[in-house]
Amino acid sequence: MHSVKELTEKFSQHFVKHQFTNKPASLYEPLNYFLANSGKRIRPVLCLMGNELFDDITDNAYHAAMAVEYFHNFSLIHDDIMDAASLRRGLETVHIKYGTNTALLSGDVLLIYCYEHINKISNNYLPRILHLFNKTAREVCEGQQADMDFEKHENVLLEDYIEMISLKTSVLLAASLEMGAILGGASEGNCRHIYEFGKNLGIAFQIQDDYLDAFGNPEKFGKEVGGDIKQNKKTFLWLHVLETANAGQKQELLNLIKDNPADKVEKVLKIYKDCNVDAWANELKEKYFQIALKHLHDIAVVSSRKKPLLELAEFLIQRDY
Amino acid sequence: MHSVKELTEKFSQHFVKHQFTNKPASLYEPLNYFLANSGKRIRPVLCLMGNELFDDITDNAYHAAMAVEYFHNFSLIHDDIMDAASLRRGLETVHIKYGTNTALLSGDVLLIYCYEHINKISNNYLPRILHLFNKTAREVCEGQQADMDFEKHENVLLEDYIEMISLKTSVLLAASLEMGAILGGASEGNCRHIYEFGKNLGIAFQIQDDYLDAFGNPEKFGKEVGGDIKQNKKTFLWLHVLETANAGQKQELLNLIKDNPADKVEKVLKIYKDCNVDAWANELKEKYFQIALKHLHDIAVVSSRKKPLLELAEFLIQRDY
Numbered sequence: 001m002h003s004v005k006e007l008t009e010k011f012s013q014h015f016v017k018h019q020f021t022n023k024p025a026s027l028y029e030p031l032n033y034f035l036a037n038s039g040k041r042i043r044p045v046l047c048l049m050g051n052e053l054f055d056d057i058t059d060n061a062y063h064a065a066m067a068v069e070y071f072h073n074f075s076l077i078h079d080d081i082m083d084a085a086s087l088r089r090g091l092e093t094v095h096i097k098y099g100t101n102t103a104l105l106s107g108d109v110l111l112i113y114c115y116e117h118i119n120k121i122s123n124n125y126l127p128r129i130l131h132l133f134n135k136t137a138r139e140v141c142e143g144q145q146a147d148m149d150f151e152k153h154e155n156v157l158l159e160d161y162i163e164m165i166s167l168k169t170s171v172l173l174a175a176s177l178e179m180g181a182i183l184g185g186a187s188e189g190n191c192r193h194i195y196e197f198g199k200n201l202g203i204a205f206q207i208q209d210d211y212l213d214a215f216g217n218p219e220k221f222g223k224e225v226g227g228d229i230k231q232n233k234k235t236f237l238w239l240h241v242l243e244t245a246n247a248g249q250k251q252e253l254l255n256l257i258k259d260n261p262a263d264k265v266e267k268v269l270k271i272y273k274d275c276n277v278d279a280w281a282n283e284l285k286e287k288y289f290q291i292a293l294k295h296l297h298d299i300a301v302v303s304s305r306k307k308p309l310l311e312l313a314e315f316l317i318q319r320d321y
Numbered sequence: 322m323h324s325v326k327e328l329t330e331k332f333s334q335h336f337v338k339h340q341f342t343n344k345p346a347s348l349y350e351p352l353n354y355f356l357a358n359s360g361k362r363i364r365p366v367l368c369l370m371g372n373e374l375f376d377d378i379t380d381n382a383y384h385a386a387m388a389v390e391y392f393h394n395f396s397l398i399h400d401d402i403m404d405a406a407s408l409r410r411g412l413e414t415v416h417i418k419y420g421t422n423t424a425l426l427s428g429d430v431l432l433i434y435c436y437e438h439i440n441k442i443s444n445n446y447l448p449r450i451l452h453l454f455n456k457t458a459r460e461v462c463e464g465q466q467a468d469m470d471f472e473k474h475e476n477v478l479l480e481d482y483i484e485m486i487s488l489k490t491s492v493l494l495a496a497s498l499e500m501g502a503i504l505g506g507a508s509e510g511n512c513r514h515i516y517e518f519g520k521n522l523g524i525a526f527q528i529q530d531d532y533l534d535a536f537g538n539p540e541k542f543g544k545e546v547g548g549d550i551k552q553n554k555k556t557f558l559w560l561h562v563l564e565t566a567n568a569g570q571k572q573e574l575l576n577l578i579k580d581n582p583a584d585k586v587e588k589v590l591k592i593y594k595d596c597n598v599d600a601w602a603n604e605l606k607e608k609y610f611q612i613a614l615k616h617l618h619d620i621a622v623v624s625s626r627k628k629p630l631l632e633l634a635e636f637l638i639q640r641d642y
Contacts, residue, residue: 024463024466026466081422082425101403102466104402105403107429109459126451127444130439130440130447131440133436134434141348142343142430145345145347148347
């Protein structure tokens, strides 16, 4: 069994071999630029971990890992166009550096390359992997559209928001794990459990992300607190506070996002605390985290093999704040 | 054997069964809008024809036909964004009607749906079809990027332009035929010939398209003559005239596109005729058409089965002007 760190290193060594050298360079150079600065490689590592839970890591798992990493980056390139984002991981986004048309087309070709890697998977696994990949890819697009739709609506139900977040971010984590498991020969029941583990862990992580943005220790969190509030972003916290605040508090919140005063963050945070949004968010996160752990527990392999996944889950969902 | 008309009808009946009913409707409704007004269905019909050349039409061929038709429409939706086109087949383009972000994302999900249809193909054919589809999809993106790059360059070699046109438009026609052939059990040699038939026919058709835009009979051609000249579009004719015009004619051409006078079309056409660009274009078209016919001839099946493909080729490449 390998640690997360070891698997990240193994995958990175595999990944750098796949620089694009095709023509026209104007289409592929942007991909080399973006992929070189590609973050933590969490999805391909989950794929390798899902695989190693059941067997020694196979070449098939590396092909699937490439596909999920490419897909994640494809979705970032296109999302950055849609969100008109100028920075990603501290560097210029593709559409800012190379123009929107090239970013659109480079994203398209990166999506197509996902399927090149999937096509390297052994024939006996190919249809099942292709089906799961397609379903997931579709859901991520549906989540992104729902997110854009929600931005235009004043009232969004928490339930619908969780569904959106799950599609936009969690299903790809879940599918990465399940693809690895399928390719490790896991039973259908085990595949279902590892998928649900990933999906619920992803939701817990997203709730934590929203929580930390509002209540995190800036030194530990590594970024400015209150960014979501400044940008009037719909988050778990915001949707919940609208559901629980009294009429006066609700009116104040709506005025704050309309008037955008200098002390907006401070005032919104005060109402969050008055409404116990922080405790509520921690409970909600814990609920999804426990569901995730239950599914990990129910996978029918010896617990020693589950150790890296358990450690990863506990690393991602922190409790020291 | 079925005629083109019969196959178009059969495919259309199959196609309309696949309306999107998924959620969010904001993502899928634009696809139903665009696909309902989707032109001549030439690529899926080529797929069915390539299949019937070798065997009775199979379900597999319908799945591949759906994939190539979806892919073509995906590329149109994204190309229309890149070209800032407001009309397509007389109706508003998707990005004009629904916004650029939705058009981008609807296009993405349509590309993913291509692979859902490919995944329905029998397992024994799946890897080969997936490989050909991926290669083709990639090439179409490369052609579109080359086209955008060329628009920025003053001098483009005719050879590079033919390569670009081939990638942007012909390889999908060729691959549609070959997928049908593969799924009809064709040998590798026959697959190669049907691919080259489609590719060269596509190039001949594109040369004809450029020719008709400049020299066509407006009544038969169905659209205004000189549209490409008005838009300063790089075409076969334009690139060739720059290579053959004398210094005075070349300067006049460059002044015409710079100054854009009211009689630009008339004056450019006069130089085209003085340089025999019309005769040259007809010869070039005929050259590619004959290569296409040679490959059709070399396919090792009885000539009676080739009749619909021959008729289609002769219908597409007209000689009555």
